[in-house]
Amino acid sequence: MFPKTADIVIIGGGVMGASAAYHLAARGQKNILLLEKEEFFGQGATGRCAGGVRYQFSTEINVRLSLKSLPMLERFKEETGQEIGYRKCGYLFALTKPDDVENFRRNVELQRRLGVQTEWLTGDEVRRRLPLMRFDDALAGTFNPADGLVDPNSVVMGYIGAAQRMGVRALTGAAVTGLKVEGSQVTGVETNQGTVATRTVVNAAGPWAGLIARMAGVALPLTPLRRQMLTTTPLPELPADFPFVIDFAQSLYFHREGQGLLTGMSNPNEKTGFDQNVDEAFELVNLEAAIARMPLLEKAGLASHWAGLYEVTPDAHPIYGPTPVEGFTIVTGFSGHGFMHGPVSGKLMAEIILDGKSRTVDVSMLDLARFEEGRLIKEYNVV
Numbered sequence: 001m002f003p004k005t006a007d008i009v010i011i012g013g014g015v016m017g018a019s020a021a022y023h024l025a026a027r028g029q030k031n032i033l034l035l036e037k038e039e040f041f042g043q044g045a046t047g048r049c050a051g052g053v054r055y056q057f058s059t060e061i062n063v064r065l066s067l068k069s070l071p072m073l074e075r076f077k078e079e080t081g082q083e084i085g086y087r088k089c090g091y092l093f094a095l096t097k098p099d100d101v102e103n104f105r106r107n108v109e110l111q112r113r114l115g116v117q118t119e120w121l122t123g124d125e126v127r128r129r130l131p132l133m134r135f136d137d138a139l140a141g142t143f144n145p146a147d148g149l150v151d152p153n154s155v156v157m158g159y160i161g162a163a164q165r166m167g168v169r170a171l172t173g174a175a176v177t178g179l180k181v182e183g184s185q186v187t188g189v190e191t192n193q194g195t196v197a198t199r200t201v202v203n204a205a206g207p208w209a210g211l212i213a214r215m216a217g218v219a220l221p222l223t224p225l226r227r228q229m230l231t232t233t234p235l236p237e238l239p240a241d242f243p244f245v246i247d248f249a250q251s252l253y254f255h256r257e258g259q260g261l262l263t264g265m266s267n268p269n270e271k272t273g274f275d276q277n278v279d280e281a282f283e284l285v286n287l288e289a290a291i292a293r294m295p296l297l298e299k300a301g302l303a304s305h306w307a308g309l310y311e312v313t314p315d316a317h318p319i320y321g322p323t324p325v326e327g328f329t330i331v332t333g334f335s336g337h338g339f340m341h342g343p344v345s346g347k348l349m350a351e352i353i354l355d356g357k358s359r360t361v362d363v364s365m366l367d368l369a370r371f372e373e374g375r376l377i378k379e380y381n382v383v
């Protein structure tokens, strides 16, 4: 039976909703309802993501979020009982443009000041570390051995399973169709299964969060943007410790996936929207660029490919916390790296809802009001 009331309703069963449900329940909160429109949890951006986790960022707040979130992934099995396959293969950013070299020097200084020991590589070191790749034009690079890969679905299922054991009701096939607002207070959530009365709603609907917000009359500056990737058939030449390689200037990336390779590339001409079909013309562009960097790929076959949606904000940073509608809170807008910040973000949402403010990391500057008030996060934040 669909519940008539809930103390907290969380919309969205991706990493954000799952982590928020778990952390609220772990704080002793009762009567939590998690609603997911699909037949399974984690079928949105989370299940389609590359699973990359890293400390290397260009803003202080993102580094601080990683400093809390990645250790939570390290402790994940202890905390939830779920194995998540954390592989510390390191992220290697290869830099081929002088401007990028300058910017990454500042990023590495920022990271080191915050306690993240990213290594600086010369162009020759980049080439030496990547003998299977052609990086004749690499001017420099950065490498952090603590960065790596984690299985996204295991994280979602680990949090949801643990939340359910603490009493959270988590429903699939439950699509939110409307929000009830009385005066300026949220009072209920309408779904295809019935209506639930509540005074607290967490909008964790990822790329669809703007549609949910609109149901409460709230405008979110959030854009869904397609990104896609492909995996290859086995490549026995690939070493087990092959890093997550990013050819920064081309937004082209590679990492080991099973016995083969995963590669993806950002399409600078991608139009915004909810289309999640693979753009096969752009896939060829991706493949050509990938083969130019790694000629070995010429002999690999396509194993699988898929597309998903980034949830992008104007300053490429997330939005946490309240909206003009009382009781209606948001956690979204991670702009391409929300999976790795999912663990700490759920914890922060529990703090914002139960304590009135974020404590583990101060994310008060990442509020919705910043867009109207012109307090956007600047990309390079070195003091």
Ligand SMILES: Cc1cc2nc3c(=O)[nH]c(=O)nc-3n(C[C@H](O)[C@H](O)[C@H](O)COP(=O)(O)OP(=O)(O)OC[C@H]3O[C@@H](n4cnc5c(N)ncnc54)[C@H](O)[C@@H]3O)c2cc1C
Binding pocket: 011, 012, 013, 014, 015, 016, 017, 035, 036, 037, 038, 041, 042, 043, 044, 045, 046, 047, 048, 049, 050, 051, 052, 053, 174, 175, 176, 177, 204, 205, 206, 207, 208, 212, 227, 228, 229, 307, 308, 309, 310, 311, 331, 332, 334, 335, 336, 337, 338, 339, 340, 341
């Ligand atoms: C191709 C790709 C690669 C990526 N790679 C990385 C990476 O390497 N590392 C990283 O950290 N991040 C990566 N990301 C970003 C990351 O996937 C997202 O930032 C993160 O997963 C967002 O989680 P979420 O829970 O907010 O959204 P989602 O996982 O999309 O969850 C939202 C859920 O809400 C549900 N929902 C929507 N509308 C409704 C409704 N009306 N009623 C009920 N439920 C609803 C959806 O079905 C969905 O399950 C990548 C993203 C993509 C697309």
